[in-house]
Amino acid sequence: MKIWFKYLSKTQKIILFIAGGLFLSIILSTVLIPSQKKSSNIKFTVENSIREIAPLLGVTGKALARELGLDIRIKKGRPLKQYGIKQEKLDHAVEHLKSHRPADRKYIVFAALVLFSGIFLLRLGKPDNLPPKLRQSSFPRTPLILTALFSIIFAGFIFGKSPNPMESSVKIFKALAGLYSDLNAKLLAFLFFFALGIIFNKIVCGWACPFGALQEIIYSVTNSQKFKFRPPFRLSNSIRVILFAAMIILISGIILNKPGFVIFHYINVFNIFNFDFDLFSVIVTLTIILLLSFFTYRPFCTFICPFGLLSWISEKLSIVKIKVNQSKCVECGLCSRYCPTDAIGAKVKDKSVVPDCYSCGRCLNICPKDAITYSYKKPEEVSNEK
Ligand code: SF4
Ligand code: SF4
Structure with a gap:
């Protein structure tokens, strides 16, 4: 970090202070300016029907029925006690549905995180005055770790789990299955995250998603390659594709005849940000993923996350991303050793299938040929400018 800061040019230092100041003021203002929204605290009882409760929670009758463990096709006008629903179960379902209400200010937090990280990688990652012999030791880890901490605190624990990139991709299919009535709003939420991913190549995963950030920090606890392993991309991506296909098939009810069944509900690791550990399957998934994160990079993103899959597919369209100048590259393999995925190795070899690049920046200054x-x-x- 010291070497990096020392060799920043005057212009870069000005950019750093303006971008950093803007970032901090935007993030803090989202917390300090009081919200105009009033949350409803209406008490529902099992004497009420689904038709009475669901609109007040902003969900469809099908969504509430699913949350209560009922068939989504049941009649919605009868009192819940007629279906054997106990008050405790209703209270729990109501709390859970409320936790999915998006905190709108969180979109601003995501945009600020992405903007700061984008500016950092574009303009500040490589100090202008850096002598070539110091290049390899100059990429600072602190900005990534600090941004990840901000993401965990603000986009995670302070604003809760909703919205987040993973949820935005699942909610479109939930809306199509009739669990939400506002398909357009769900599409917009997804497009927001997707657009951030396309502009700065998956930076929304690499620097802004709170669960991605949690895995990033755990992975960074030790840099020793002795303890790290990279699962074959074909394997991790196949599992991600299978889970995505399973979600679509199960939610539609084609298999199991339980329309509205959302597979990701049972492995939703974002529940950690609401301290919601009611489902045993979520506790097991969280424990496995967080433990694995010490040894392999972002296991949830590479094996499970539907947004991880969709943003990987769109990487080819990304505007700003890691690029390799093939005419300078001597294929020494140094960047591949520092990259936590197989992305830079595939880029160097100009392969048609490139594993996920999370724009972490680890490879940015490592190349001896720049x-x-x-x-x-x-x-x-870019090379011709130097
Ligand atoms: S791939 Fe990882 S970082 Fe991206 S949305 Fe999913 S959990 Fe978050
Ligand atoms: S080190 Fe790998 S994942 Fe990180 S920016 Fe470079 S290519 Fe992408």
Whole structure:
């Protein structure tokens, strides 16, 4: 960090202070300015029907029925006690549905995190005055770790689990299955995260998603490669694809005849940000993922997350991303050793299938030939400027 700061040019230092100041003031203002929204604290009882309760919670009758463990096709006008629902179960379902209400200010937090990280990688990751021999020791880890901490605190624990990129991709299918009435709003929420991913290549996963950040910090506890392993991309991606397909098939009710069944509900690790540990399957998934994160990079993102899959598919369309100047690269393999995924190795070899790049920046300054850039320009154009 010291070396990096020392060799920043004057312009870079000004950019750092303006971007950092803006970032902090935006994040703090989302917390300090009081919210105009009043939360409803109406008490529901089992004398009420689904038709009476659901609209007040902002969900469809099908969603409430599913939450209560009932068939989503049941009649919605009868008192819940007629279906054997106990008050405790109703209270729990209401709390859970309320926890899915998106905190709108969190979108601002996500945008601020992505903007700061984008500016950092684009303009500050490589100090202008850095002598070539110091390049390899100059990429600072502190900004990534600090941003990850901000994400966990603000986009995680302070504003709760909702919204988040993973949820945004699942909610579209829930809306299509009739569990939400506002399909357009769900599409917009997804497009927000998807657009952030496309502009800065998955940076929303790499620097802004709170669960991604949690895994990032755990992985960074030790840098020793002795303890790290990279699962084959074909295996991790196949599991991610199978889970995604299973979600679509199960939610539609084609298999199991339980329309509205959401597989990710049972492994929703984002529940940690609401301290919601009611489902045993969530506790097991969380424990496995957090333990695995010490040894492998972002296991939840690479094996499970539907947004991880969709943003990987769209990486080719990304505007600003890690690029390799093939004419400078001597294929020494140094960048591959530092990359926590197989992404840079595949980029160097110009392969058609490139594993997820989370724009973590670890490879940015590592190349002895300075062949790696994070830019919207073609790598050759960036090199010609120097
Ligand atoms: S892939 Fe990882 S970082 Fe991206 S949304 Fe999913 S959990 Fe978050
Ligand atoms: S080290 Fe790997 S994951 Fe990180 S930015 Fe470079 S290519 Fe992407």
